[in-house]
Amino acid sequence: MVDSIISSRDVNIFYADKQAIFGVDMDILPNKVTAFIGPSGCGKSTFLRAINRMNDLIPICYMEGCMTIGGQDIYAPEVDVVALRAQVGMVFQKPNPFPKSIFENVAYGLRIHKMAAAKSEMDDRVEWSLKSAGLWDEVHDRLDQPGNSLSGGQQQRLCIARAIAIEPKVILMDEPCSALDPIATAVVEDLIDQLRREFTIIIVTHSMQQAARISQRTAFFHLGNLVEFNDTKTIFTNPVDERTQNYITGRIG
Amino acid sequence: MIDLSNKAGFDLAARNRAEWRFRLYGILAIAVSLLFLLTMVGNITSTASGALKRTEIAIEVDLGADNLDPDDLRAAPWGGIVKQGLRDMFPGITKRKDKKLLYKLASPEASFELEKIVTENPGLVGGVHKIWVSASDDLDLFIRGKVDPDLPEQKRRVTDDEITWIKSLENSGNIRRVINWQFLTNGDSREPEVAGILGALVGSAWSLGVCFILSFPIGIGAALYLEEFAPKNRLSDLIEVNINNLAAVPSIVFGLLGLAMFLGVMGLPRSSPLVGGMVLALMTLPTMIIAARAALKAVPPSFKEGALALGATPVQAVFHHVFPVAMPGMLTGAIIGMAQALGETAPLLMIGMVAFIVDIPTSIVQPATALPVQIFLWADAPERAFSEKTAAAIIVLLFFLIAMNLIAILLRRKLETRF
Amino acid sequence: MPSQNFDLTKHTRPKWLDRAIILLLSGFAAVAVLVTVGIVLSLIVESYEFFKRIPVREFLFGLKWSPQTAIRADQVGAEGAFGVIPLINGTLLISAIAMLVATPLGLTSAVYLSEYSSRRLRGWIKPALEILAGIPTVVYGFFAALTLAPFIRMTGGQFGLEIASESALAAGIAMGLMIVPLISSLSDDVINTVPQSLRDASYGLGATQSETIRRVILPAALPGIAGSLLLAMSRAIGETMIVLMAAGMAAKLSLNPLDAVTTITVQIVALLTGDQEFDSAKTLSAFALGLFLFMITLILNVFALGIVRKYQEQYD
Numbered sequence A: 001m002v003d004s005i006i007s008s009r010d011v012n013i014f015y016a017d018k019q020a021i022f023g024v025d026m027d028i029l030p031n032k033v034t035a036f037i038g039p040s041g042c043g044k045s046t047f048l049r050a051i052n053r054m055n056d057l058i059p060i061c062y063m064e065g066c067m068t069i070g071g072q073d074i075y076a077p078e079v080d081v082v083a084l085r086a087q088v089g090m091v092f093q094k095p096n097p098f099p100k101s102i103f104e105n106v107a108y109g110l111r112i113h114k115m116a117a118a119k120s121e122m123d124d125r126v127e128w129s130l131k132s133a134g135l136w137d138e139v140h141d142r143l144d145q146p147g148n149s150l151s152g153g154q155q156q157r158l159c160i161a162r163a164i165a166i167e168p169k170v171i172l173m174d175e176p177c178s179a180l181d182p183i184a185t186a187v188v189e190d191l192i193d194q195l196r197r198e199f200t201i202i203i204v205t206h207s208m209q210q211a212a213r214i215s216q217r218t219a220f221f222h223l224g225n226l227v228e229f230n231d232t233k234t235i236f237t238n239p240v241d242e243r244t245q246n247y248i249t250g251r252i253g
Numbered sequence B: 001m002i003d004l005s006n007k008a009g010f011d012l013a014a015r016n017r018a019e020w021r022f023r024l025y026g027i028l029a030i031a032v033s034l035l036f037l038l039t040m041v042g043n044i045t046s047t048a049s050g051a052l053k054r055t056e057i058a059i060e061v062d063l064g065a066d067n068l069d070p071d072d073l074r075a076a077p078w079g080g081i082v083k084q085g086l087r088d089m090f091p092g093i094t095k096r097k098d099k100k101l102l103y104k105l106a107s108p109e110a111s112f113e114l115e116k117i118v119t120e121n122p123g124l125v126g127g128v129h130k131i132w133v134s135a136s137d138d139l140d141l142f143i144r145g146k147v148d149p150d151l152p153e154q155k156r157r158v159t160d161d162e163i164t165w166i167k168s169l170e171n172s173g174n175i176r177r178v179i180n181w182q183f184l185t186n187g188d189s190r191e192p193e194v195a196g197i198l199g200a201l202v203g204s205a206w207s208l209g210v211c212f213i214l215s216f217p218i219g220i221g222a223a224l225y226l227e228e229f230a231p232k233n234r235l236s237d238l239i240e241v242n243i244n245n246l247a248a249v250p251s252i253v254f255g256l257l258g259l260a261m262f263l264g265v266m267g268l269p270r271s272s273p274l275v276g277g278m279v280l281a282l283m284t285l286p287t288m289i290i291a292a293r294a295a296l297k298a299v300p301p302s303f304k305e306g307a308l309a310l311g312a313t314p315v316q317a318v319f320h321h322v323f324p325v326a327m328p329g330m331l332t333g334a335i336i337g338m339a340q341a342l343g344e345t346a347p348l349l350m351i352g353m354v355a356f357i358v359d360i361p362t363s364i365v366q367p368a369t370a371l372p373v374q375i376f377l378w379a380d381a382p383e384r385a386f387s388e389k390t391a392a393a394i395i396v397l398l399f400f401l402i403a404m405n406l407i408a409i410l411l412r413r414k415l416e417t418r419f
Numbered sequence C: 001m002p003s004q005n006f007d008l009t010k011h012t013r014p015k016w017l018d019r020a021i022i023l024l025l026s027g028f029a030a031v032a033v034l035v036t037v038g039i040v041l042s043l044i045v046e047s048y049e050f051f052k053r054i055p056v057r058e059f060l061f062g063l064k065w066s067p068q069t070a071i072r073a074d075q076v077g078a079e080g081a082f083g084v085i086p087l088i089n090g091t092l093l094i095s096a097i098a099m100l101v102a103t104p105l106g107l108t109s110a111v112y113l114s115e116y117s118s119r120r121l122r123g124w125i126k127p128a129l130e131i132l133a134g135i136p137t138v139v140y141g142f143f144a145a146l147t148l149a150p151f152i153r154m155t156g157g158q159f160g161l162e163i164a165s166e167s168a169l170a171a172g173i174a175m176g177l178m179i180v181p182l183i184s185s186l187s188d189d190v191i192n193t194v195p196q197s198l199r200d201a202s203y204g205l206g207a208t209q210s211e212t213i214r215r216v217i218l219p220a221a222l223p224g225i226a227g228s229l230l231l232a233m234s235r236a237i238g239e240t241m242i243v244l245m246a247a248g249m250a251a252k253l254s255l256n257p258l259d260a261v262t263t264i265t266v267q268i269v270a271l272l273t274g275d276q277e278f279d280s281a282k283t284l285s286a287f288a289l290g291l292f293l294f295m296i297t298l299i300l301n302v303f304a305l306g307i308v309r310k311y312q313e314q315y316d
Helices: A044-051 A081-087 A102-112 A119-132 A152-165 A182-195 A208-214 A232-237 A242-248 B012-049 B078-089 B096-103 B110-120 B137-143 B160-171 B198-229 B234-246 B251-265 B273-297 B301-309 B314-343 B346-350 B371-379 B384-415 C015-053 C056-061 C085-116 C119-134 C137-158 C168-192 C196-204 C209-238 C241-246 C264-272 C281-314
Strands: A006-015 A018-028 A033-037 A061-069 A088-091 A170-174 A200-204 A217-222 A225-231 B053-062 B128-134 B175-179 C065-067 C080-082
Touching: A006 A044, A018 A044, A018 A225, A033 A044, A033 A208, A044 A061, A044 A170, A044 A200, A044 A217, A081 A088, A088 A152, A102 A119, A102 A152, A102 B314, A119 A152, A152 A170, A152 A182, A152 B301, A182 A200, A182 A208, A208 A232, A217 A232, A217 A242, A225 A232, A225 A242, A232 A242, B012 B384, B012 C085, B012 C119, B012 C137, B012 C168, B012 C209, B053 B078, B053 B110, B053 B137, B078 B096, B078 B110, B096 B160, B110 B128, B137 B160, B137 B175, B137 B384, B160 B175, B198 B234, B198 B273, B198 B314, B198 B371, B198 C015, B234 B273, B234 C015, B234 C281, B251 B273, B251 B346, B251 C015, B251 C209, B251 C264, B251 C281, B273 B314, B273 B346, B273 C015, B301 B314, B314 B371, B314 B384, B314 C015, B314 C137, B346 B371, B346 C264, B371 B384, B371 C137, B371 C241, B384 C137, C015 C056, C015 C281, C065 C085, C065 C264, C065 C281, C080 C281, C085 C119, C085 C168, C085 C209, C085 C264, C119 C168, C137 C168, C137 C241, C168 C209, C168 C241, C168 C281, C196 C209, C209 C281, C241 C264, C264 C281
Parallel strands: A033 A200, A033 A217, A088 A170, A170 A200
Antiparallel strands: A006 A018, A006 A061, A217 A225, B053 B128, B053 B175, C065 C080
16 A cells, blocks of 8 residues: 555535535545546536645635645645645646746746756756656757747646756646647657656546546546546446446536 | 518618718717817927027127137127127117117127137137127018018017118128027027027926836836735725826826925925926826736736746746736836826926026926926917927927837837737 | 655745735835825815815805905905805816817717727727827917917907907817817727627617617717716816916806806916915915815716726626
8 A cells, every 4th residue: 555645635615605626535646647537617626726725826715624745734824835836836728838938937946946056957957857848859959939939739848847847746737738739639648657757647637538548546526526536447447436437428528 | 572672651861861971970070180180280380390490690709809808708798799790790870779779680698609609619719700699589580581571660570770781681691590409409598599498308307207216116016016916805996996086186286295295394395306206206106007007917817827836926926927028018108107297287387397497407406397387488478489489399399209109109019929 | 654755834935025025015005095195185284274264165155266465464355365166167167168079079989980980990090089188288278379269369350259368268179179089088998898789689670870879879888978078077177288378367257158267277376386475375275276176076086987887897
């Protein structure tokens, strides 16, 4: 039995007086890709954003219950949300490179966390990140070009490079391929599989095929409830709950 | 069969005529407004064209030792030298009254001009030289045909004798017309022929400088707070309503505030660009804040989100990623605010920037006037030549306003990033 | 224990720094509020001094305005008459002329621009109209005093009318054209927020375009248009330079647009320029006028902005 890296106990999330997540208990294993699937509005993105407290930015959103990372309650008062987000990175639905050069996009996190003292160290880390994101070969000769001059798929890999540059333990991905074409999606999916050796990855996806292709564990959300959470193979071949069965066979969704 | 062209009770022709009339009203309204604009600008431009050139008169002056001491040029009787020069050109004039009239051909400022020329060219001292100085405004008007010689003598500003003299000067090549650069390089004067706008321009520049230094950072700071950091509650609503209303407060009320607070309570120097700039800053502040907030709102929230997800603090996220992107928009708003401030007159009248000031101000605490105030002052002057100067000053003011607005537009085009 | 070691409390950046920056920025926002407080305070304090000498009733209901500076301290009636009615009369007369000029011009051009003109034409005409708003008012004043007023006087003379060289009409016309773009661009925005479905409904019944505009769009946009007219009115009441240069100083009760009248703003300038003792009733009366002006325009603005905001919410 491997210890879980993230655990939630009886997590309820509300938008004003509307409840979006109902009593979710979940244990996420390190160095695995965990996929959250479910119909639109089922709360999978909300739950994902609770893991690095991005929901804090929405004034009407609040949470009950306990969410821990490495045994520490991330909603404890002494926790610095900045330190939390430095260790739980995030990649968004739409690629959002900063309007700066490719190099600066990757270097930004390193700069604000003072993770590279010398110029050469910075160069090395940026190179390592871009290589890990599988982007180095495509951009190494134009690092000073603006980040948004890249294609959509490249931009998303740049955002991944930006996230891994500061070496988080966990990377949250909120439908990272939904704005990409199939070829770019395939490249990013390969990348995610590579990255799981070093990082724990949680990915929200609306595509069941994608979840089946890249994840080892899958959680199915429905109407704010965690219906079923198991090995991906089990979920797709032998689901326990009827709702899961209906969803993966396309009867609800 | 249904007749689509006419149906009982539907007078389509009348309705179409009404439609056509309605459309015409709109075109007429626009035409009237634009025609007014054209008339006003055209009228002012044509008036201003009279100030484009100035008339100079050549006087033979004797700079010999009888008249001046080369070591003490300041003490020389420059006025007397000019008068003597004029007398020498018309030896036939002997009567005191006629001489006085003769002297009026040259500007009262001619003696100062002569002093300046000789001081800058000391080589002239000792000889007799032909020197060009400003002619009086009446001579200038006559030369330009603005005086009707057919009117009875008492009804015009130029007498028959003067006309004879002017004609003879003209024939001997002693009158010339030159481009009036002095208008841009001189300070104010009681004599329209030498009055210039440099003092007012410098005063406006100092005031705008103070205004910008105060209102730009405060406006941007306030906008950043309200847009990015302020909790959304009744208080921030109140501040928002307050700013919108402040933008519509009559400008003269800001002048009263300046008079009571800056001059009365704080005792800052009256008539100074410092106080003028402060009043203008308070006045442009709402414009600045509103424009800066619009610029911040236009920045996609994904930049901020991306930075926060990397562990940037909210302050870091805003200053590293939102602020730089919004900067061109904020600058554009600032330039438009500055253009408004440049044209503003009423509040400056309140704090005394309305005095007759000849010297060019050299600091923000010296008494000064501003370009629009200068226009107001000259517009009140009775001399005809001053209305030409006023119009010319308006053209200069409009030139600066157009230039500022163009810069704002170009800046927006050039720096506008598409996301 | 998990193999990973998380430190969730370390600060890479001191917290006080961010707090200080936000505090500083909130201070800047407070300046905007302080300006309002400063305006209100300075107007009220000086007006209070004034009303200690001249009763509020005399100020608000007095029919005569002729502020004097006392020659002798014990002089009877040394402080002159401070009745604001003639000034209100002049202010409203000129503003009314301005609105009479600006409302039809502004509204019809707004309708034309938003309903009839092509995109390209609109792209040219709208900025051209905005130039009218960008020209400094001192320029309008100059034009009104030196060209418009003599022209009106001359034209009137041909019909045997005796017209003062400074007339409410000249100032009012110039001011009217100045506020045309204010009305047209605000009304244009308002008309554009009327939902397309209302237009479609009217066209579907066989109405012509002008019928649709007059019977459907304008009534629907009426509150917003009223708001924009109120804002324009407030602008006209607070305008200084045009009236200062073209309307004159004579405080009288007259509704004749060909008369010379004076306004609140003109009198504020007249009272405060030139030499004056800071404490005389004459000087202080300028602040009472300022307070009066501030309150009128504030009420108009709050009312107008309220209407416009409510209107916009209706179609959001």
